[in-house]
Amino acid sequence: MAEMKPRERVQRLLRREPVDRMPVFSGMGMVTIQAIEKLGIRFAQVHGSAEYLAKSATLSADIFGFDSVVIPYDMCTIPEAMGRGCSVYENAEGVLYPTVPSKWERFWETDIPPNYLDQGRMPVVEEAFKTLIAENKYAVGAWVLGPFTMAGQVTELDLLLKGIKKDKEKVQEFQDKMTDVVIAVAKRYQALGADYINIREMGSGTDLLSPRMWKTLIQPYLQRIFAALESPKILHICGGTDLIVEMMNDCGADALSFDQKNNLAETRKKIGNDVLLFGNFDPYGTLCQMDASQVEDVIKGCIDAGVDAVWPGCDIWPEVKKENVEAYVQAVKTYGKNPSPAVGRI
Amino acid sequence: MVSEARREEILKNLSDGVVEYAEDQVKEWANIAVEEGLDAFDAIMNGLAAGMEIVGDLYDRQEYFVPEILMCADALYAGLDILRPHMSVESSGDLKGQVVIGTVQGDVHDIGKNLIKMMFDVAGFTVHDLGRDVPLEKFAEEQLRTDSDIVALSAMMTTTMMGMKKVIQMIKEKNPNVAIMLGGAPVTKDVANLFGADGYAESAGNAVQEAIKMISRLRELQNKGIQGS
Numbered sequence: 187m188a189e190m191k192p193r194e195r196v197q198r199l200l201r202r203e204p205v206d207r208m209p210v211f212s213g214m215g216m217v218t219i220q221a222i223e224k225l226g227i228r229f230a231q232v233h234g235s236a237e238y239l240a241k242s243a244t245l246s247a248d249i250f251g252f253d254s255v256v257i258p259y260d261m262c263t264i265p266e267a268m269g270r271g272c273s274v275y276e277n278a279e280g281v282l283y284p285t286v287p288s289k290w291e292r293f294w295e296t297d298i299p300p301n302y303l304d305q306g307r308m309p310v311v312e313e314a315f316k317t318l319i320a321e322n323k324y325a326v327g328a329w330v331l332g333p334f335t336m337a338g339q340v341t342e343l344d345l346l347l348k349g350i351k352k353d354k355e356k357v358q359e360f361q362d363k364m365t366d367v368v369i370a371v372a373k374r375y376q377a378l379g380a381d382y383i384n385i386r387e388m389g390s391g392t393d394l395l396s397p398r399m400w401k402t403l404i405q406p407y408l409q410r411i412f413a414a415l416e417s418p419k420i421l422h423i424c425g426g427t428d429l430i431v432e433m434m435n436d437c438g439a440d441a442l443s444f445d446q447k448n449n450l451a452e453t454r455k456k457i458g459n460d461v462l463l464f465g466n467f468d469p470y471g472t473l474c475q476m477d478a479s480q481v482e483d484v485i486k487g488c489i490d491a492g493v494d495a496v497w498p499g500c501d502i503w504p505e506v507k508k509e510n511v512e513a514y515v516q517a518v519k520t521y522g523k524n525p526s527p528a529v530g531r532i
Numbered sequence: 533m534v535s536e537a538r539r540e541e542i543l544k545n546l547s548d549g550v551v552e553y554a555e556d557q558v559k560e561w562a563n564i565a566v567e568e569g570l571d572a573f574d575a576i577m578n579g580l581a582a583g584m585e586i587v588g589d590l591y592d593r594q595e596y597f598v599p600e601i602l603m604c605a606d607a608l609y610a611g612l613d614i615l616r617p618h619m620s621v622e623s624s625g626d627l628k629g630q631v632v633i634g635t636v637q638g639d640v641h642d643i644g645k646n647l648i649k650m651m652f653d654v655a656g657f658t659v660h661d662l663g664r665d666v667p668l669e670k671f672a673e674e675q676l677r678t679d680s681d682i683v684a685l686s687a688m689m690t691t692t693m694m695g696m697k698k699v700i701q702m703i704k705e706k707n708p709n710v711a712i713m714l715g716g717a718p719v720t721k722d723v724a725n726l727f728g729a730d731g732y733a734e735s736a737g738n739a740v741q742e743a744i745k746m747i748s749r750l751r752e753l754q755n756k757g758i759q760g761s
Binding site: 273275278279280281282283285286287289343344347348350351352392393394395396399505 | 553594597598599600602603606637638639640641643646665694695698
């Protein structure tokens with residue numbers, strides 16, 4: 187059989203149908219500085235232009251042989267659309283991701299504008315999705331922050347965390363609002379034709395919250411989100427996840443993604459072989475810091491631990507070493523020829 | 533002058549109040565400490581900070597998580613606000629100093645930074661808090677302006693960590709004797725060494741642990757001083 191096309195490879199894996207090899211893809215930003223430089227722009231310029239977003243995503247995949255493109259790159263598009271602004275650091279040296287400059291001081295007094303889906307850079311992102319989907323070259327991945335992480339972007343996180351103990355009802359009410367936002371945006375991306383959606387509830391690991399808090403304040407909202415979305419849908423959490431993997435698996439996602447703090451081999455034992463697991467290498471350490479000769483072992487380690495696709499634990503930091511990314515892609519292609527626990531090979 | 537038994541009672545109530553994040557209890561007993569003439573530095577170090585040390589142990593044992601730590605910190609500050617104005621210069625001894633603290637540009641998360649700031653407040657430092665999303669050159673400017681002994685930088689995300697290296701270079705070029713502390717989730721000992729920093733803490737919880745270790749050392753020093761006098 188002829189080699190599969192990137193998009194088909196990813197789509198099949200997400201349906202747990204046999205593939206020719208493990209796809210090289212992610213549910214988080216995978217834009218590289220090599221693509222940004224080739225476009226002749228600065229990183230700060232990419233976020234506000236549909237053309238730059240689409241071109242930099244495709245170029246990154248072209249240069250390195252990724253099977254997917256993932257947009258947007260920053261976490262401010264939705265907060266900005268809700269009126270919280272966006273700092274892009276136009277004059278900063280090097281790569282700096284945008285941040286949200288103006289948070290709601292009191293999360294119980296938020297006033298989400300009714301038309302936020304069409305505000306700020308939302309139309310820009312939408313346009314970029316349309317371009318990438320029409321190209322039909324790579325699988326197009328979309329992501330939305332989970333409700334708790336989104337809440338941390340638009341309001342003061344310490345008040346929210348203290349609210350969990352002091353004012354649970356208000357926190358729940360706010361979580362409900364954020365959940366509605368996450369569903370609305372994710373559905374919009376799905377309606378545009380994104381191949382998969384990744385819900386990144388990054389700030390909810392057990393570095394911050396106890397498993398008990400996770401069960402009452404995170405899980406019910408994630409369950410509501412995954413019940414509302416079409417497949418394929420993925421849940422990603424970074425930081426400490428070993429204590430909550432079973433609860434993550436009860437949220438209704440088709441696949442779970444973890445960062446390097448997760449003991450993936452143990453997680454595979456707990457979850458069994460019927461669920462797609464993605465992870466879990468340290469993107470900064472592996473692609474920006476270590477010697478390229480060490481990368482293969484890291485990637486092989488993820489596969490040996492039982493992932494169905496090797497995912498970075500977070501966005502790829504754009505200033506990657508070219509030879510490290512090449513080693514990562516090559517290692518996935520080499521060691522991903524064999525079946526993984528949840529996905530066979532043709 | 534309070535009796536030893538009364539001193540113990542006051543310290544225990546301050547400590548318990550911090551552990552149980554009972555702000556009112558801490559305020560009440562801080563006021564009692566002031567009214568009855570207990571040394572304010574003793575009350576801070578062996579009451580409030582001792583409570584925070586227990587909080588650190590509870591975090592270590594995964595009984596407490598960040599929400600509880602934040603509330604304990606609020607309780608500690610409620611007591612500190614009352615006690616600090618009564619702290620005598622002699623009792624805090626040589627522990628005074630100045631620190632510049634902030635979260636680097638591109639990072640708007642400041643929980644870890646605020647917990648480390650608490651440690652400096654407890655220890656009687658003058659804290660110059662630049663806040664969050666601070667342009668890199670501002671750290672060097674503020675250090676020079678205030679002649680601070682320590683500059684503490686925090687970044688929660690890998691994406692902002694690289695800025696720290698530039699700040700360290702800027703400061704060390706102008707004043708090699710300044711101690712630099714780094715904090716934040718992506719910061720490891722290797723990164724701290726690589727960047728030329730003098731200390732590090734990797735997460736908010738870890739920041740508390742580091743803070744508590746420092747406070748513990750300060751308490752030991754202070755206790756030795758009391759015994760030796």
